[in-house]
Amino acid sequence: MSSAMIDLILQATLDTLYMVAISGLISTLVGLPLGVLLYVTRPRQILAKPVLNQALSVITNIGRSIPFIILMVAIIPFTRMLVGTSIGINAASVPLTIAAIPFIARLVEAALNELSPGLIEAAQAMGATPWQIICKVLIPEARGGIMTGLTITVVTLVSYSAMAGAVGGGGLGDLGIRYGYNRFNPTIMLITVVILVIMVQGFQSLGDYLVRKSDRK
Amino acid sequence: MIELSNVSKTYFSNTSVGKRKGNDKNAVHALKNASLSVPKGAIHGVIGLSGAGKSTLIRCVNLLERPTSGSVTVDGQEMTRLSNAELNRARHRIGMIFQHFNLLTTRTVFDNVALPLELMGQKRHAVLERVIPLLEMVGLADKADQYPAQLSGGQKQRVAIARALASKPQVLLCDEATSALDPQTTSSILELLRDINRQLGITILLITHEMEVVKSICHRVSLISDGKLVEDAEVGDFFTAPRTQLGREFLNDFLQLTPPKELIERLMDAPGHNTHPVVRLTFSGDAVSTPLISRLARECGVDVSILQAKVESIQERTLGLMIAELLGTAAQTQQAMAYLESHQLQVEVLGYVQRND
Numbered sequence: 001m002s003s004a005m006i007d008l009i010l011q012a013t014l015d016t017l018y019m020v021a022i023s024g025l026i027s028t029l030v031g032l033p034l035g036v037l038l039y040v041t042r043p044r045q046i047l048a049k050p051v052l053n054q055a056l057s058v059i060t061n062i063g064r065s066i067p068f069i070i071l072m073v074a075i076i077p078f079t080r081m082l083v084g085t086s087i088g089i090n091a092a093s094v095p096l097t098i099a100a101i102p103f104i105a106r107l108v109e110a111a112l113n114e115l116s117p118g119l120i121e122a123a124q125a126m127g128a129t130p131w132q133i134i135c136k137v138l139i140p141e142a143r144g145g146i147m148t149g150l151t152i153t154v155v156t157l158v159s160y161s162a163m164a165g166a167v168g169g170g171g172l173g174d175l176g177i178r179y180g181y182n183r184f185n186p187t188i189m190l191i192t193v194v195i196l197v198i199m200v201q202g203f204q205s206l207g208d209y210l211v212r213k214s215d216r217k
Numbered sequence: 218m219i220e221l222s223n224v225s226k227t228y229f230s231n232t233s234v235g236k237r238k239g240n241d242k243n244a245v246h247a248l249k250n251a252s253l254s255v256p257k258g259a260i261h262g263v264i265g266l267s268g269a270g271k272s273t274l275i276r277c278v279n280l281l282e283r284p285t286s287g288s289v290t291v292d293g294q295e296m297t298r299l300s301n302a303e304l305n306r307a308r309h310r311i312g313m314i315f316q317h318f319n320l321l322t323t324r325t326v327f328d329n330v331a332l333p334l335e336l337m338g339q340k341r342h343a344v345l346e347r348v349i350p351l352l353e354m355v356g357l358a359d360k361a362d363q364y365p366a367q368l369s370g371g372q373k374q375r376v377a378i379a380r381a382l383a384s385k386p387q388v389l390l391c392d393e394a395t396s397a398l399d400p401q402t403t404s405s406i407l408e409l410l411r412d413i414n415r416q417l418g419i420t421i422l423l424i425t426h427e428m429e430v431v432k433s434i435c436h437r438v439s440l441i442s443d444g445k446l447v448e449d450a451e452v453g454d455f456f457t458a459p460r461t462q463l464g465r466e467f468l469n470d471f472l473q474l475t476p477p478k479e480l481i482e483r484l485m486d487a488p489g490h491n492t493h494p495v496v497r498l499t500f501s502g503d504a505v506s507t508p509l510i511s512r513l514a515r516e517c518g519v520d521v522s523i524l525q526a527k528v529e530s531i532q533e534r535t536l537g538l539m540i541a542e543l544l545g546t547a548a549q550t551q552q553a554m555a556y557l558e559s560h561q562l563q564v565e566v567l568g569y570v571q572r573n574d
Contacts, residue, residue, distance in 0.1 A: 122319035125279055126333040126384070127308035129301075136332065140323045214323070 001187070008175060009188075013195055015089045016171035019161045022093045024154050027100035031153075032146070034060070034101065035108025036134055046120060046130045063102035068160050071095050072167060092169030096160055104153050111145025112138055144215035151207025155200050162196060172196055218388060218420040219255040219278055224248055224287035226273050247273040249444040250287070255437075257387075260414050260421040262431040262452075264467065265441035271424035274441065275390050278422060279311045280304060292387055309337055312381030312419075316393035318373040320365040326352065326376050327361040333383045351379040355409060371402035378409060382417075389413070391423035395430060403427075407434050428471035432456065432531050440464050453534040457501040458563065474525055474538050476567060484568035492569040493544050495524070496554065499563040500537045509560060510541075517553040519545035542570065 038060065040046050041053040066074070072095040076086045079094040115138065123137045139146070165173025172192045180189030230243035247270045255261040265271045276282035277289055280296050289296040294307055320329050330351055334344045352358045355375040365373055374394060381389060391410065395403040411434045414421050425431065431438045431452060438455050440448035440463060448461045459465050469475060476484070476495065484495065500509070505528065510521050526539040543550040554564050 116317070116319065118315055118317055118319040119321065121281055122313070122315060123332075123336075124281055125308060125311070125313040125390075126336055126380075127305035128336045129305060132336055136335065137321065141321055143323065 005188070008179070009191060009195070012170070012172045012175040012192070013199075016158065016161050016173070016196075016199070019089050019093050019096060019164065019169070019171055020154060020157045022090075023096035023100055023161075024150075024157055026093075026097045027104055027153070028150060030097075031101045031104025032108055034105035036112065036138065038105055038109040039112040039138075040130065040134065046124070046133055060102040060105055063098070064106065066099075068095070068099050068163055069166070071099055072164060072169075087168040087170075089170040092161065092164035092167075092171070096157055096164065099160060100153055100157055103156065104149060107149030107152060108142075108146055111142040111149055114145055115141050144211050147207060147211045147214055151204060151211070154203045154207070158196060158200050158203065218257040218259075218292055219253070219261075219422055220288075220290040221251055221253040221274075221277065222288050222290075224251045224274075224277050224284045224289060226270075226277060226282055227285045246444055248277065248284070251441075251444070251446050253439060253446060253449070255420055255422055257420055258414070258418050259436050260411070260423070260434050262435035262438045263422070263424045263441055263446075264426065264428065264431055264438060265424075266426060269441045270444040271426075271441055272392065273444075275392050275422060275424045278388075278390055279308055279313060309333070309384040310386050311388045311390060312384070312386035313390040313392065314374065314377045314381050314394045316396045318365070318370075318377045318397075320373055320376055320380075322365055325362050325364055326357060326368070329365065329376055330379045330383055333380060337384060347383060348379075351382055354382075355379045369402075370398050371406060374398065374402075374406050375409065378406075378413070382413065382419075387419060389419050389421045391421060391425075393425060394423065396425065396427070400429075403429070404433065410434055428467055432471075432529075436532075440467070453501075453532050456529070456531045457499065457534065457536050472527055472529065472538055474527060474540060476524060476540050480524065480570065483570050485570070486568060488547065488569045489571065492571050493542050494550050494554070494569055495540065495542050495567045497565040497567055498537075498539045498541065498557060499565075500539075500561070501534055502561065504561055505535045505537045507560065509557065509562070513553055513556060517545070517549055517556055519543050519549045519553045540567070544572070 034056070038053065038056055041049040041056070043050050043053070075095055075098060079086050079091050082094055083090045085091050119137055119141060120133060123133045128136065161169070161171050162173030162176065165171055165175070165177050168174065172195055176189055176192035179185050180192060225246070226248040228245040228247060251270075251274060253261075253263075263271055263274060273282055277284050278291060280289070284297060291307065291311060296304070296307060299307055321332065324332065327348055330348045331344045334347060349358065352361055355378055357372060357375055357379070360368065360372065365376065368376065394410075395406050398406060407430060410421060413419055423430065423435070435452050438450060438452050439446050440461060442463050448455070448459065448464050450460070455464065456468060459468050474497070480495065485492065488494070510523075513519060514521060522542040522544060524540045524542060527537070529536045529538070543553055545553065557564050
């Protein structure tokens with residue numbers, strides 16, 4: 001294999017990591033609070049706001065029900081507005097982030113739902129404010145579950161970022177489509193897939209390690 | 218210290234206003250006009266079967282459940298009228314422990330006990346000064362750096378007690394605190410609660426379904442049934458002479474003093490030919506130490522066949538219970554029962570059995 005090809009593969013790997021990192025980070029920053037909000041505004045919860053909860057829930061479900069490939073195309077005007085272009089890794093990071101936010105939110109909500117209601121009750125009995133309950137009880141106690149959810153999200157982002165390649169998003173998916181598929185180069189296709197597999201394994205192992213470290217049960 | 222007056226709690230199946238006007242058929246009345254008064258320094262127990270409303274009652278004290286109507290006063294403060302911020306401050310003065318401990322699994326023992334102090338915004342050195350003595354008091358100073366998962370049930374409850382006391386409360390609420398523990402651990406936790414009550418003068422309100430808990434630490438007890446407080450008595454009185462049927466059932470169940478099964482089958486409601494009464498005798502105070510049974514035999518000429526007997530010591534009082542068959546003529550057994558009653562014994566005729574000899 002030519003050194004130019006190796007450079008291409010290396011660059012594509014870095015591009016994929018970049019997209020996953022950017023979209024993973026931003027979607028966590030938005031999705032985590034959204035997931036907490038989805039949980040605490042439920043009826044009979046510490047900040048019960050049934051109407052707001054319903055609204056957030058519907059929005060989250062809409063976000064989750066749009067197929068990624070359609071979402072990517074549908075929000076092109078928004079992407080252009082944000083990063084000035086609709087192709088390349090920065091442009092691909094926008095739909096990736098948008099898709100991951102409701103995903104993370106639901107996983108965070110599910111992680112919080114696993115906690116014993118007794119913990120909240122105990123904190124309330126100690127005179128904790130809702131904010132204190134969220135920061136000192138809910139998030140720390142659910143961090144194992146949240147970590148699991150983030151691992152799932154990152155792994156999903158790796159495969160979604162490959163899908164972004166189909167519309168010129170850059171990264172390993174782009175490489176696989178253009179060189180592997182369009183130019184009938186099975187070696188490149190195989191290498192891309194192997195790298196993606198290794199990447200997913202790596203993220204999963206890292207996630208598992210962090211979950212183990214944070215779980216005291 | 219704790220005053221509940223006419224507290225009712227109704228759970229509506231539907232929160233819409235229309236249904237709130239009293240025509241919600243699925244509404245559950247968990248508490249019905251419950252009134253309770255616990256003086257400072259007392260240990261008050263509320264006993265009842267599952268679903269009787271115990272949990273709702275204790276949660277109405279610190280407003281984890283807001284009463285539908287009625288007033289709740291703790292240390293002279295009307296709880297139902299406080300703002301959220303005031304309520305949180307009031308809750309710092311009310312500790313609470315739970316059946317399932319509710320410790321934070323991701324915090325060490327030390328940090329669990331420190332939590333209420335953190336919530337109050339106390340400085341780290343003040344927290345340190347408060348937590349270590351508390352852990353020493355509950356006997357877990359050596360476990361400060363361990364996580365709850367590494368502790369036994371009894372140790373977890375000790376941590377929970379230390380945590381509940383961290384904010385120097387005047388009141389401690391115990392929600393079935395020993396129900397998840399084995400008998401031996403239960404008695405050590407109860408001993409700890411008694412010490413806390415004596416040494417710190419903390420008023421304790423506890424709910425339980427176990428008579429053992431009431432017997433060993435409570436001064437006063439209330440009996441709750443179907444959302445209503447049906448009996449309220451000194452523990453000694455409750456154990457010697459419960460006033461309600463439910464109270465008697467709890468007591469008999471606790472003392473396990475029911476006639477043997479094969480006797481129950483032979484028991485007849487009314488006296489007949491050649492029958493003898495089977496009686497349950499309850500005696501307390503001086504009667505326990507008086508040799509009444511042998512005197513009964515001498516003075517009334519009846520023979521006494523003891524089927525079951527038990528002596529229990531409750532608080533500073535002694536309680537004797539016996540199920541016995543009185544053998545003699547009808548007149549003799551009548552006289553015997555009158556004799557026993559004249560010596561402050563409670564005599565309850567369970568039925569009559571026929572003897573074939």
